[in-house]
Amino acid sequence: MKTNEEIPLKKILIICSKGTIEDVYAALVMANGAVMEGIDTKVFFTFFGLDAITKKRMNRLKTATVGNPALRMPGGLPFPSLLGILPGAEAGVSWMMKKEMEKLDIPSVPEFLEMITAGGGEIYACKLAADMFKLKKEDFSEHVTGIITVGELYQMAGGEGTQIVFV
Amino acid sequence: MATKIYKGIPVEVNEEGYFVNPSQWTPEMAAEIAREMNINLTEKHYQVLDFLRQRFLQGETLTIRSVGKSGIVDVKEFYQLFPGGPLKNACRIAGIPKPVSCI
Numbered sequence: 281m282k283t284n285e286e287i288p289l290k291k292i293l294i295i296c297s298k299g300t301i302e303d304v305y306a307a308l309v310m311a312n313g314a315v316m317e318g319i320d321t322k323v324f325f326t327f328f329g330l331d332a333i334t335k336k337r338m339n340r341l342k343t344a345t346v347g348n349p350a351l352r353m354p355g356g357l358p359f360p361s362l363l364g365i366l367p368g369a370e371a372g373v374s375w376m377m378k379k380e381m382e383k384l385d386i387p388s389v390p391e392f393l394e395m396i397t398a399g400g401g402e403i404y405a406c407k408l409a410a411d412m413f414k415l416k417k418e419d420f421s422e423h424v425t426g427i428i429t430v431g432e433l434y435q436m437a438g439g440e441g442t443q444i445v446f447v
Numbered sequence: 448m449a450t451k452i453y454k455g456i457p458v459e460v461n462e463e464g465y466f467v468n469p470s471q472w473t474p475e476m477a478a479e480i481a482r483e484m485n486i487n488l489t490e491k492h493y494q495v496l497d498f499l500r501q502r503f504l505q506g507e508t509l510t511i512r513s514v515g516k517s518g519i520v521d522v523k524e525f526y527q528l529f530p531g532g533p534l535k536n537a538c539r540i541a542g543i544p545k546p547v548s549c550i
Binding site: 309312313316317318385386387391394395398399400 | 508510511512513515521522523526530531532533534535549550
């Protein structure tokens, strides 16, 4: 009888395609967590996810107040969509999200990138999306290793015990 | 649960090798635990272990970030001192439970 032996996770590639606070942090927490476990970690930012590694934008990520049915007011009541369209609503909600995260000692985006690379993780930008948004190497955080193509990403995905996660 | 002998003293450890009772730990045992993980402890290692034990005994949640802000090592040095999972490995060597933090 063949046993179902588990192969431990050795390498993970995390693709972050979105630029909201919650999506970017999901990718960063998973990436940093993998680095902490000694797993070979590569994070690939594409499309709006590029905001997280763009110097001018990485500290200004937002949470959507419109089209976000899970958003709640403090206290738990649903956040009315009409309120979400008011000027400043998105900024206010995003500010609150960041404040709550700070209370839990969750690092800022630049600090997270620093922690990931300090532990040997690698950060990449997607070439096609960078071209589309007219972003160059100098627009990105110093922690970005390079701007790469999809093909190059897949070349990094070889080996037993490798997984790809898409955010 | 298992029993391990460090420095001639039987110590209760869990299935991953973490001390069940942190008060059984002595700095002399640390070197022996570290050797199991192919780490040779230096003065810097001991400073980090002390920091972790202190924070743990104060009931704080241990994170890589807090070690990086300790003034002893930065995050990069922490990874170099305890390769392949610094917080986990350092906690095991420091005789305290496996950290439960996600960051």
